[in-house]
Amino acid sequence: MMRTRPLKVALLGCGVVGSEVARIMTTHADDLAARIGAPVELAGIAVRRPGRVREGVDPALVTTDAAALAGRDDVDVVVEVIGGIEPARALITSAFEHGASVVTANKALLAQDGATLHETAEKHGADLFFEAAVAAAIPLVRPLRESLAGDKVNRVLGIVNGTTNFILDRMDSSGAGYAEALDEATALGYAEADPTADVEGFDAAAKAAILAGIAFHTRVRLDDVHREGLTEVTAADIASAKRMGCTVKLLAICERAADGRSVTARVHPAMIPLSHPLASVREAYNAVFVEADAAGQLMFYGPGAGGAPTASAVLGDLVAACRNKLNGARGPGESAYARLPVSPMGEVVTRYHISLDVADKPGVLAQVATIFAEHGVSIDTVRQQGKDGEAWLVVVTHRAPDAALGATVEALRRLDTVRGVASIMRVEGE
Amino acid sequence: MMRTRPLKVALLGCGVVGSEVARIMTTHADDLAARIGAPVELAGIAVRRPGRVREGVDPALVTTDAAALAGRDDVDVVVEVIGGIEPARALITSAFEHGASVVTANKALLAQDGATLHETAEKHGADLFFEAAVAAAIPLVRPLRESLAGDKVNRVLGIVNGTTNFILDRMDSSGAGYAEALDEATALGYAEADPTADVEGFDAAAKAAILAGIAFHTRVRLDDVHREGLTEVTAADIASAKRMGCTVKLLAICERAADGRSVTARVHPAMIPLSHPLASVREAYNAVFVEADAAGQLMFYGPGAGGAPTASAVLGDLVAACRNKLNGARGPGESAYARLPVSPMGEVVTRYHISLDVADKPGVLAQVATIFAEHGVSIDTVRQQGKDGEAWLVVVTHRAPDAALGATVEALRRLDTVRGVASIMRVEGE
Numbered sequence: 001m002m003r004t005r006p007l008k009v010a011l012l013g014c015g016v017v018g019s020e021v022a023r024i025m026t027t028h029a030d031d032l033a034a035r036i037g038a039p040v041e042l043a044g045i046a047v048r049r050p051g052r053v054r055e056g057v058d059p060a061l062v063t064t065d066a067a068a069l070a071g072r073d074d075v076d077v078v079v080e081v082i083g084g085i086e087p088a089r090a091l092i093t094s095a096f097e098h099g100a101s102v103v104t105a106n107k108a109l110l111a112q113d114g115a116t117l118h119e120t121a122e123k124h125g126a127d128l129f130f131e132a133a134v135a136a137a138i139p140l141v142r143p144l145r146e147s148l149a150g151d152k153v154n155r156v157l158g159i160v161n162g163t164t165n166f167i168l169d170r171m172d173s174s175g176a177g178y179a180e181a182l183d184e185a186t187a188l189g190y191a192e193a194d195p196t197a198d199v200e201g202f203d204a205a206a207k208a209a210i211l212a213g214i215a216f217h218t219r220v221r222l223d224d225v226h227r228e229g230l231t232e233v234t235a236a237d238i239a240s241a242k243r244m245g246c247t248v249k250l251l252a253i254c255e256r257a258a259d260g261r262s263v264t265a266r267v268h269p270a271m272i273p274l275s276h277p278l279a280s281v282r283e284a285y286n287a288v289f290v291e292a293d294a295a296g297q298l299m300f301y302g303p304g305a306g307g308a309p310t311a312s313a314v315l316g317d318l319v320a321a322c323r324n325k326l327n328g329a330r331g332p333g334e335s336a337y338a339r340l341p342v343s344p345m346g347e348v349v350t351r352y353h354i355s356l357d358v359a360d361k362p363g364v365l366a367q368v369a370t371i372f373a374e375h376g377v378s379i380d381t382v383r384q385q386g387k388d389g390e391a392w393l394v395v396v397t398h399r400a401p402d403a404a405l406g407a408t409v410e411a412l413r414r415l416d417t418v419r420g421v422a423s424i425m426r427v428e429g430e
Numbered sequence: 431m432m433r434t435r436p437l438k439v440a441l442l443g444c445g446v447v448g449s450e451v452a453r454i455m456t457t458h459a460d461d462l463a464a465r466i467g468a469p470v471e472l473a474g475i476a477v478r479r480p481g482r483v484r485e486g487v488d489p490a491l492v493t494t495d496a497a498a499l500a501g502r503d504d505v506d507v508v509v510e511v512i513g514g515i516e517p518a519r520a521l522i523t524s525a526f527e528h529g530a531s532v533v534t535a536n537k538a539l540l541a542q543d544g545a546t547l548h549e550t551a552e553k554h555g556a557d558l559f560f561e562a563a564v565a566a567a568i569p570l571v572r573p574l575r576e577s578l579a580g581d582k583v584n585r586v587l588g589i590v591n592g593t594t595n596f597i598l599d600r601m602d603s604s605g606a607g608y609a610e611a612l613d614e615a616t617a618l619g620y621a622e623a624d625p626t627a628d629v630e631g632f633d634a635a636a637k638a639a640i641l642a643g644i645a646f647h648t649r650v651r652l653d654d655v656h657r658e659g660l661t662e663v664t665a666a667d668i669a670s671a672k673r674m675g676c677t678v679k680l681l682a683i684c685e686r687a688a689d690g691r692s693v694t695a696r697v698h699p700a701m702i703p704l705s706h707p708l709a710s711v712r713e714a715y716n717a718v719f720v721e722a723d724a725a726g727q728l729m730f731y732g733p734g735a736g737g738a739p740t741a742s743a744v745l746g747d748l749v750a751a752c753r754n755k756l757n758g759a760r761g762p763g764e765s766a767y768a769r770l771p772v773s774p775m776g777e778v779v780t781r782y783h784i785s786l787d788v789a790d791k792p793g794v795l796a797q798v799a800t801i802f803a804e805h806g807v808s809i810d811t812v813r814q815q816g817k818d819g820e821a822w823l824v825v826v827t828h829r830a831p832d833a834a835l836g837a838t839v840e841a842l843r844r845l846d847t848v849r850g851v852a853s854i855m856r857v858e859g860e
Contacts (some may be wrong), residue, residue, distance in 0.1 A: 020724065024580065024724060028580075028582065031582070031647075031768075033768075034647070034767040035579050035647070062843055087557075103855075131577060136438070136725075137577075137578075137581070137722070137725030137726065137728065138728055138795060139569060139572075139577035139578075139728070142569075142572060142573065142576060143572065143573065144567040144579050146746060146749070146750055147561060147743070147746040148567075148569075148746055149745070149746050149749035149750065150454065150462060150465075150741075150742060150744070150745020150746045150747075150748055151742040151745060151746065152458065152461070188684060196719035217465070250662050277710075277731070280707075292567070292742060293738075294450065294738040294739060294741050294742035294745070295567030295732065295742035295743075296567065296731070296733045296736075296738070296739050297729065297733070297734060298568055299729070299730070299732065300728040300729070300730060300731075301728065301730075301731070302725065302727060302728035302729065303725075303727070306726075308724040309724060309725050309726050310721060311580075311724050312578065312580060312581040312724035312725035313725075315724070316578055316579050316580045316581065317577070319576075319580050320576055320577035323762065324759075327759060328759075329754070329757060329758075329760070330757065330759070334467055337464040337465075338461075338464075345749070362684035373758055390486060
């Protein structure tokens with residue numbers, strides 16, 4: 001059954017992920033050939049700095065002309081692990097135009113312009129696979145696109161960024177502040193020199209857009225995702241969470257509205273109960289809950305980043321793309337038929353935990369409770385604390401639209417008796 | 431793009447799973463059509479007792495002639511949710527011969543005769559999908575067959591039977607004995623009237639055979655799986671586990687040998703540390719760890735049984751099978767090229783926890799230690815307990831071949847100073 005002409009793969013990018021892909025393609029060539037049904041070989045590896053190519057990578061394959069490599073007519077599959085918008089988009093487009101299928105790990109590009117890429121793939125009868133774009137080797141894209149293709153997904157909730165989970169885990173376990181925990185993450189290689197994409201939630205938001213899109217069969221772009229990073233999470237927030245029997249995690253949450261007619265996608269820090277399985281996700285690990293009508297609640301857990309785990313996801317997609325090339329078949333294309341509107345954050349229904357620094361005198365609680373009532377936000381619990389002339393109110397609300405909760409907080413800030421809003425955090429996973 | 435002639439599906443079996451499949455195919459017809467690219471309709475539902483067909487199932491579709499339904503030339507996909515070996519095998523074979531693809535939840539048949547089914551599917555160019563055969567809606571078959579197709583899986587370790595997990599969870603939380611916990615499981619519907627398949631480990635062993643086969647690209651049959659049920663687990667075993675900071679779980683374990691040249695598959699009760707994520711899998715939930723070279727350690731968690739979750743898995747496969755029918759494509763077939771030998775249990779390397787009831791006199795520990803040394807089994811820890819003329823030795827070994835551990839226990843039983851071997855249990859997950 002084995003075909004003798006090998007399938008040809010162009011590898012764009014040879015950094016941490018690309019060099020692992022090249023290494024495994026070489027060391028596991030026989031296994032890959034057996035699983036695909038034909039041998040597979042690297043046609044070339046495009047890099048920016050040829051002097052920096054890693055050990056084990058055949059120097060004869062290296063080129064700095066990515067455009068020429070991506071546009072070769074004899075290439076069956078192009079693997080894009082450069083990242084970023086350009087030149088990745090132009091290279092992928094050229095690959096489709098020249099008859100190749102594409103495997104990419106590029107979450108930023110998919111979240112910004114996935115629809116165009118899918119349309120181009122469709123037009124040329126090619127596959128566009130991207131398991132590696134979300135949570136590395138943890139299978140999420142394929143389960144959502146295929147395993148749950150006969151079910152109705154209502155919610156995807158997870159930790160999809162390892163850097164921020166490492167930082168929050170350190171803050172939780174050591175009582176460190178954000179800056180100190182970030183320094184540790186940087187020193188250990190969990191945070192990049194410029195950590196903006198991670199700590200401001202851009203990386204998680206791109207993944208949320210991708211997951212929401214496939215879960216709800218609806219186009220969701222990065223701009224549709226409400227995004228709050230964790231730079232403003234304080235040691236006091238973590239301590240407040242602990243007193244509530246909770247911990248703080250940066251969550252990506254994609255939800256179908258109760259009436260089923262719209263969806264939301266958001267990334268923000270939130271308190272979750274210690275009893276929730278996501279609370280015990282430590283260090284840089286990722287974990288994602290998927291709730292579906294028939295399947296119930298599923299959880300997927302594993303390393304969410306790193307060269308080898310990301311390469312594993314890329315190679316799984318590569319095997320699928322090669323098999324399809326060999327058999328003249330195609331994997332599932334974009335499924336966006338549901339076209340559900342993406343609602344703004346204000347319409348998300350959630351709960352708040354609010355710590356207020358208040359004047360230590362009678363009637364403050366009544367004033368505060370009135371503000372909540374005026375905005376239609378029902379209070380679950382209030383705890384009063386005070387000593388030495390300082391007084392605190394810790395309020396946990398029932399579920400209410402985020403807009404009403406936000407307006408409540410704004411009104412509280414204007415009360416003379418409220419000296420400050422020390423902490424506001426959403427409560428999830430209950 | 432939508433084709434007007436609908437794809438036709440024959441449903442064999444309309445029990446807990448089949449009736450859910452029929453219900454969802456009716457209520458979610460539009461979604462399924464959009465995801466497949468063509469409408470899909472039920473051509474017929476084969477049942478044994480037509481009088482017992484459930485609410486929401488169209489009586490006009492019901493037939494007692496399963497053979498005629500499975501052999502209809504106009505049927506595109508046959509869904510088999512009858513279970514057992516016959517008539518399921520004959521019906522599936524007939525379906526392939528008449529040009530249909532097959533989606534099955536039949537773990538027993540796959541574990542006994544999967545190779546023949548795969549060969550028949552291959553011969554007729556049809557798909558054989560079976561995600562629902564292992565852990566219901568938890569995606570395991572597709573991730574192992576496809577997501578990890580470019581990786582090397584070294585170990586699959588998990589809780590794949592909900593009934594036994596429920597029983598062990600109750601024994602652990604309430605101190606109940608096996609019989610009492612089984613009664614509770616039966617009363618709550620977690621155990622069947624005849625619980626043999628579950629409590630003797632046959633169900634888990636069939637799943638282990640299926641998982642080992644796809645993980646290691648090697649044919650593994652039920653007979654290749656070492657199987658011990660949990661009927662001999664006592665309240666004392668659970669208490670011993672607790673003293674070690676462990677709990678007892680019925681585990682399915684599929685491993686590649688350290689030298690990579692053989693594999694093993696086994697199902698037995700084992701102690702695992704409370705810190706291991708599988709320790710916190712409660713009630714009838716399932717969870718499976720997969721360890722692969724590049725991906726690292728992944729975990730999949732969810733409800734492992736039940737009508738709706740199993741139907742979710744069936745429908746995911748049904749969508750894939752229908753898409754392939756529509757596009758003239760095929761999903762991945764059997765991958766058994768590695769042909770690794772399956773080693774017997776004696777060659778499995780593991781650890782033992784052994785409680786010995788011994789004579790309360792000097793020299794016993796030295797005698798016992800000598801027996802271990804003679805069999806080449808290294809002792810990790812020994813704890814001596816004794817009061818009122820009773821004495822106990824609790825020995826935990828280092829890793830050693832199971833055959834050596836078994837021979838050690840046999841020799842211990844023959845010692846005059848050993849009154850009895852109160853408990854022997856393997857220790858995993860460390």
